[in-house]
Amino acid sequence: MSAAARPIVLFETVSFAVGGRRILHEIELDVREGETVVLLGRSGSGKTTTLRLVNRLLDPTSGTVLVEGRSTRDWDPIRLRRGIGYVIQETGLFPHFTVAENVALVPRLEGWTEARQKARVRELLELVNLDPEEHASRLPEDLSGGQRQRVGIARALAADPRLLLMDEPFGALDPLTRSELQRELKSLARRLGKTILLVTHDVREALLLATRIALFREGRLVVLATPAEIRSASDPEARAFLASQSAEEPSAEEPAAGQPATQEGE
Numbered sequence: 502m503s504a505a506a507r508p509i510v511l512f513e514t515v516s517f518a519v520g521g522r523r524i525l526h527e528i529e530l531d532v533r534e535g536e537t538v539v540l541l542g543r544s545g546s547g548k549t550t551t552l553r554l555v556n557r558l559l560d561p562t563s564g565t566v567l568v569e570g571r572s573t574r575d576w577d578p579i580r581l582r583r584g585i586g587y588v589i590q591e592t593g594l595f596p597h598f599t600v601a602e603n604v605a606l607v608p609r610l611e612g613w614t615e616a617r618q619k620a621r622v623r624e625l626l627e628l629v630n631l632d633p634e635e636h637a638s639r640l641p642e643d644l645s646g647g648q649r650q651r652v653g654i655a656r657a658l659a660a661d662p663r664l665l666l667m668d669e670p671f672g673a674l675d676p677l678t679r680s681e682l683q684r685e686l687k688s689l690a691r692r693l694g695k696t697i698l699l700v701t702h703d704v705r706e707a708l709l710l711a712t713r714i715a716l717f718r719e720g721r722l723v724v725l726a727t728p729a730e731i732r733s734a735s736d737p738e739a740r741a742f743l744a745s746q747s748a749e750e751p752s753a754e755e756p757a758a759g760q761p762a763t764q765e766g767e
């Protein structure tokens with residue numbers, strides 16, 4: 502991705518407050534076409550709030566969020582949201598809809614023909630490695646957590662949005678399934694050329710998936726850098742995240758060069 506790629510999302514000095522309490526402080530962030538920007542930060546640092554400003558579930562208290570060059574305040578929220586795939590932690594699937602009905606949600610709202618919806622559902626389930634014959638007519642409760650996550654991703658991709666917002670999409674999964682889905686998402690993102698804004702508090706997930714990591718601390722964006730830069734960053738919050746990773750995984754498969762495992766910064 503070239504530095505000249507245009508921003509799909511641009512935060513211009515964005516602050517957000519609720520009840521007089523500032524939750525986000527003057528965020529400056531750009532997400533360029535084809536990038537995967539990962540919002541990394543502790544619980545309560547403002548990641549979800551940042552995501553919700555993009556699809557206009559929230560409006561900034563001050564500053565401007567631009568999507569495809571237009572302020573979210575000037576977008577019709579419905580049109581805006583239909584053009585953005587949104588995956589939330591518990592996938593947000595409709596429990597009384599089958600897998601196929603869930604995946605076809607936006608295409609149906611957009612008035613696609615039945616035949617086109619059906620073909621799209623098939624294509625998407627195959628894309629996320631779910632056999633359509635076996636899974637299309639099931640209800641979400643009859644799937645495993647990992648399968649539900651796949652359906653959530655398929656649904657977000659259904660109307661071929663250019664931008665995907667993903668809020669801890671793999672949070673509830675066992676480590677092996679999580680790492681499998683992370684790899685699949687990475688290859689999907691490349692193949693489909695999607696622009697992705699993904700939230701996590703898992704530093705390994707961030708290092709694996711991100712073209713750039715936006716590190717949040719107490720409502721401020723403290724570092725915006727590539728994974729390689731983050732690995733050698735001196736910022737204390739970045740160091741704390743990296744230390745937590747090496748504490749968790751003393752024999753990580755790709756140890757960061759020159760970064761001995763330390764217990765500091767817990």
Ligand SMILES: Nc1ncnc2c1ncn2[C@@H]1O[C@H](COP(=O)(O)OP(=O)(O)OP(=O)(O)O)[C@@H](O)[C@H]1O
Binds near residue numbers: 519542543551702
């Ligand atoms: N509607 C609201 N009213 C009041 N406070 C809120 C509201 N929404 C979020 N907050 C507060 O704003 C802060 C940031 O919340 P946010 O959900 O963005 O954090 P997060 O980084 O996504 O955390 P987590 O990793 O736990 O999901 C938290 O302190 C939260 O309690």
Ligand SMILES: [Mg+2]
Binds near residue numbers: 548549550668
């Ligand atoms: Mg959150």
